[in-house]
Amino acid sequence: MTPTAMPTTEYKKLRSLNKRNEIAITPWLFLAPGVLFFLFYVIFPIFQSFDVSLYQWDGLGEARYVGLANYQELVNDRAFEISLWNNLKWLVLYLLAIPAGLFIALFLNQTVTGIRLYKSLFFFPFVISQIVVGLVFSWFYDPTFGLLNVMLGWVGLGPINVLGDPQTVTYGIIAAGLWPQTAYCMILYLTGLNAVDPEQIEAGRLDGAKGARMLWYIILPQLKPATFIAFVVTIIGALRSFDLISIMTNGGPFGSSRVLSFYMFEKALSEYGFRMGYGAAIAVVLFLIMLVFIAYFLWSMFQEERGR
Amino acid sequence: MCSVSKASLTVVTAMSLLTNVALAQDKTEKLSGELIIFSDMSNPAPRATMEGMTKRFGEMHPDLEIKLTVIDREAYKTQIRNFLSANPPDVANWYAANRMKPYVEAGLFEDVSDLWEGQISEELGSTKAAMTLDGKQWGVPYTYYQWGVYYRKDVYEELGLLEPGTFAELKSNCQAILDSGRKCFTIGSKFLWTAGGWFDYINMRTNGYDFHAALTGGEIPWTDDRVKATFANWRELIDMGAYVDNHQSYSWQESLPFIVKGEATAILIGNFGVAPMREGGLDDSKLDFYQFPKIAEDVALAEDAPTDTFHIPSGAKNKEAARAFLRFVVSAENQTLINNGKNLGQLPVNANSSVDDDKFLKEGFVMLSANSSGGVAQFFDRDTPAEMASVAMEGLQEFMVLPDNLDDILARLEQARQRIYK
Numbered sequence: 001m002t003p004t005a006m007p008t009t010e011y012k013k014l015r016s017l018n019k020r021n022e023i024a025i026t027p028w029l030f031l032a033p034g035v036l037f038f039l040f041y042v043i044f045p046i047f048q049s050f051d052v053s054l055y056q057w058d059g060l061g062e063a064r065y066v067g068l069a070n071y072q073e074l075v076n077d078r079a080f081e082i083s084l085w086n087n088l089k090w091l092v093l094y095l096l097a098i099p100a101g102l103f104i105a106l107f108l109n110q111t112v113t114g115i116r117l118y119k120s121l122f123f124f125p126f127v128i129s130q131i132v133v134g135l136v137f138s139w140f141y142d143p144t145f146g147l148l149n150v151m152l153g154w155v156g157l158g159p160i161n162v163l164g165d166p167q168t169v170t171y172g173i174i175a176a177g178l179w180p181q182t183a184y185c186m187i188l189y190l191t192g193l194n195a196v197d198p199e200q201i202e203a204g205r206l207d208g209a210k211g212a213r214m215l216w217y218i219i220l221p222q223l224k225p226a227t228f229i230a231f232v233v234t235i236i237g238a239l240r241s242f243d244l245i246s247i248m249t250n251g252g253p254f255g256s257s258r259v260l261s262f263y264m265f266e267k268a269l270s271e272y273g274f275r276m277g278y279g280a281a282i283a284v285v286l287f288l289i290m291l292v293f294i295a296y297f298l299w300s301m302f303q304e305e306r307g308r
Numbered sequence: 309m310c311s312v313s314k315a316s317l318t319v320v321t322a323m324s325l326l327t328n329v330a331l332a333q334d335k336t337e338k339l340s341g342e343l344i345i346f347s348d349m350s351n352p353a354p355r356a357t358m359e360g361m362t363k364r365f366g367e368m369h370p371d372l373e374i375k376l377t378v379i380d381r382e383a384y385k386t387q388i389r390n391f392l393s394a395n396p397p398d399v400a401n402w403y404a405a406n407r408m409k410p411y412v413e414a415g416l417f418e419d420v421s422d423l424w425e426g427q428i429s430e431e432l433g434s435t436k437a438a439m440t441l442d443g444k445q446w447g448v449p450y451t452y453y454q455w456g457v458y459y460r461k462d463v464y465e466e467l468g469l470l471e472p473g474t475f476a477e478l479k480s481n482c483q484a485i486l487d488s489g490r491k492c493f494t495i496g497s498k499f500l501w502t503a504g505g506w507f508d509y510i511n512m513r514t515n516g517y518d519f520h521a522a523l524t525g526g527e528i529p530w531t532d533d534r535v536k537a538t539f540a541n542w543r544e545l546i547d548m549g550a551y552v553d554n555h556q557s558y559s560w561q562e563s564l565p566f567i568v569k570g571e572a573t574a575i576l577i578g579n580f581g582v583a584p585m586r587e588g589g590l591d592d593s594k595l596d597f598y599q600f601p602k603i604a605e606d607v608a609l610a611e612d613a614p615t616d617t618f619h620i621p622s623g624a625k626n627k628e629a630a631r632a633f634l635r636f637v638v639s640a641e642n643q644t645l646i647n648n649g650k651n652l653g654q655l656p657v658n659a660n661s662s663v664d665d666d667k668f669l670k671e672g673f674v675m676l677s678a679n680s681s682g683g684v685a686q687f688f689d690r691d692t693p694a695e696m697a698s699v700a701m702e703g704l705q706e707f708m709v710l711p712d713n714l715d716d717i718l719a720r721l722e723q724a725r726q727r728i729y730k
Contacts, residue, residue: 273697
């Protein structure tokens with residue numbers, strides 16, 4: 001199309017139409033790929049899960065509509081109940097990583113020779129794969145040659161099989177998970193501590209603040225953004241605890257260390273599973289739990305934005 | 309993906325003998341195009357066997373381009389669902405009996421009853437039932453192996469014990485072993501199925517093969533008194549302390565050091581357990597085999613003998629070549645070769661094949677052909693539907709650790725049975 005082929009007035013009109021909408025359209029164009037992928041890979045599967053959870057389907061043959069039967073079964077399924085409680089244990093105990101990370105960060109936040117080395121050593125567990133962490137801890141807990149029982153022997157305590165006892169197994173795995181998670185929180189706090197205003201500390205010191213009071217009233221408020229991020233990643237980490245369970249106990253003994261994500265995997269995708277509908281129903285429950293946290297995170301971020 | 313690597317020298321020499329025979333009969337059919345094979349034979353010995361086998365088949369059919377993909381045995385179990393429907397090969401490995409049922413029902417396996425007409429049916433008579441669903445055959449077997457008790461002969465001799473012929477003898481042996489400061493049986497139940505083997509045997513010996521088949525087929529409630537009798541027998545061993553401690557934390561491989569070091573004197577396992585135990589230093593003077601002894605006097609002995617198989621996916625493109633390959637796999641010569649001690653070290657499925665000169669294979673062959681009049685089962689997790697197997701084996705493991713929970717476990721299994729077999 002050439003300008004001469006069109007009356008100049010009309011051409012100008014079209015151009016100005018483009019011009020006027022440019023500002024409104026451009027951001028959408030740039031967002032489009034991201035939005036499309038997000039819709040296709042995140043939003044759409046969520047609704048698909050809701051849909052599949054209403055069917056009985058082995059992934060191969062015909063899907064049969066069963067209404068809410070899968071959810072009814074969940075209510076009476078003790079394995080599901082155990083998984084739900086274990087999820088709760090994970091959520092609560094995993095949060096210990098935040099104070100632990102904070103104290104290690106405070107401890108490492110000083111200038112002595114080789115501090116960089118110490119910092120990286122403390123950060124090390126976060127860098128290695130969860131699978132390796134799981135293996136290391138299962139050797140540590142091993143009932144026959146594990147270091148834990150050797151150490152318990154020194155203080156005269158009998159051998160225990162942490163991962164073989166349904167009472168202790170979940171705590172044993174959480175302890176393994178806390179190791180890298182603490183390192184993660186530590187690094188978040190270390191960067192946060194860099195941003196702490198020295199003038200405020202000086203002022204606090206002049207007013208006689210020391211030790212715990214200094215920490216609570218002067219340092220911690222300034223670390224609020226780091227705490228928020230640490231909280232977010234820890235909650236997410238707790239809800240996706242899968243690899244450690246898979247490598248350390250495979251959900252056992254007799255299913256007592258399963259969490260929802262692992263149970264969903266077992267029911268829907270493992271060797272003896274392929275109950276897609278039932279797996280999807282578990283996934284929906286897990287999603288609803290996550291939704292509580294997602295809503296909270298979004299709400300607090302929204303509050304923050306508005307506060308500015 | 310893997311490329312076909314060099315087979316061992318013996319395979320090559322045996323092969324050249326074999327191709328001459330095989331060429332004579334297969335010359336008539338000229339195969340061309342591509343033959344895509346997906347295999348789960350990923351452990352070192354089976355992998356070499358599979359590669360050798362495809363190489364020999366390829367040399368018989370020079371115009372045929374064979375593409376072999378070996379997938380990790382565990383990963384294969386979930387991948388098969390995807391590739392059978394999305395990207396079907398021409399030949400795929402799987403297992404017999406109930407384990408192939410979902411794919412047969414979904415129409416993903418080709419009906420190969422035509423292959424079974426005539427000669428092959430006679431030669432493979434022992435495994436035909438395991439390959440049959442709805443009166444049709446859906447694949448061919450290529451190997452099977454016996455289960456039984458592998459024990460430390462040297463320890464038995466030291467304590468003056470004999471192979472038990474009855475459950476009472478088994479228990480009195482066990483008491484003597486316990487008194488000598490050892491455990492009777494090692495087991496690693498972390499991945500559950502090993503407990504399924506124990507249940508299979510104690511149940512088949514207490515109630516017989518037919519009852520066991522009906523139970524795994526979902527026709528009998530788990531709360532039945534006969535099932536409880538099985539668990540009562542099992543509990544006698546558990547209460548004696550016959551099993552190694554903390555078995556719920558070990559895989560079967562991790563449970564082997566106990567028998568290799570002599571801390572436990574026996575293991576109930578399939579014949580695949582022999583190779584790692586030999587590698588651990590137990591030669592034939594230290595390791596021996598006995599059939600699981602009688603429990604109830606009037607019950608005929610039945611055995612577990614899991615069968616591994618080849619199938620043609622219904623979406624295969626070169627079905628003609630795939631059928632020729634299946635025929636080649638089960639042929640007597642090939643069966644003798646791939647199941648010998650240098651390859652799979654298992655039992656050939658073809659009646660005209662010869663069993664390798666190996667102590668355990670010979671004993672197993674005699675046991676399965678002459679001393680299992682009750683019947684031959686596949687294995688707990690192949691005879692029960694997958695879902696029931698996973699719930700049940702978890703219950704079996706729980707029973708082995710906390711036998712007091714039995715009533716609760718059985719009630720749960722019964723609930724699962726009523727839901728699953730509808």
